[in-house]
Amino acid sequence: MHRLIGLSVISILLAAPAVAQEATGTFIDAQGAEIGTVTLSQGEGSVSISGEVTGLEPGERGIHFHEVGDCDASTQFESAGAHFNPMDHQHGLENPEGAHAGDLPNVTTDEDGTTPIALETDRISLNEGEDGYVFDADGTALVIHADADDQMTDPSGNSGDRVACAVIEAAGQ
Template sequence: MKRWMFLVLTMALIAVLAACSGNNTEYDGDEEETFLEEESEGTSGSSQEVTVNLMDTNEEEVATATLTESESGVNVALEGENLPPGEHGFHIHETGSCELPDFESAGGHYNPTDANHGMEDPEGPHAGDMENIEVGEDGTVDTEVTADMVTLEDGQDNTLFTEDGTALMIHSEADDYETQPSGDAGDRIACGVVSK
């Protein structure tokens, strides 16, 4: 009887030790690193969103731009109405000011790298140069462009939140992507300050 009891206890002890040794793997930090990487990917600047209201020279709101950080730069989703039909230059300007009568207070294009204007200039473009927008015959626009040389992150190179601020501008004509200093895009017809 004692032998049988000893055998049962020995078998139980072996089973317990075998179960414990299966979970006794060394931790090398990979799991925590993976968790931190996934967490940082989910909380990077991609969640930041900035809304910019653009006003025309009659102080009427004609467009709203929603700016979001992405891996390729800042996406600008633009929706507007009561704008002149056709193709228009659309830029980020170097000063966060939209004073009437002509929005000249916004300064030139945002150009922290001191480049030439235009995507077709070999020494360009300005960080604030973007693709033209197309306004429909009904005066509306609903489009998205990417400013791939700027960021919404504070303290980074080419941030839109500079000491002087920045502004979005719609021009009366199309940007030809090469004429200096602003693409021959005509008058400034709508302006909005980029702010948090």
């Protein structure tokens, strides 16, 4: 009887999809210096994004997932590609034709240069096979921009230059 229960539990575990429950990234600035970290945690139907960046000018700024996991500072992070948009939507959380999977609310850099990150989104996933899965063949990056995102203008919300970038990696990789 115990063997039958044990085999049933093993069968259920083997049938479950592969899940990357957490992901991390290290932010670098335009000079390539490490300036912060981010952690992504998969919840029931959404992903929590938490972290902190230091050394940026005070003010509100856009933050987005970008389609390529490449943060080459020598290209001003253009290597990260466009916003992560696997469903081919328009840009902006307030756009009736949007939003990109990578669109997020703005973050604010404090007077001391600290940018706390505490966001949640249901448009990306760390679970393979789900819409918005971020660990595709070329990966995903999280990019902070110089200016606030207007949450409407396609393709990038007029959020300005890319000032910080983190490649998103499954925890433990």
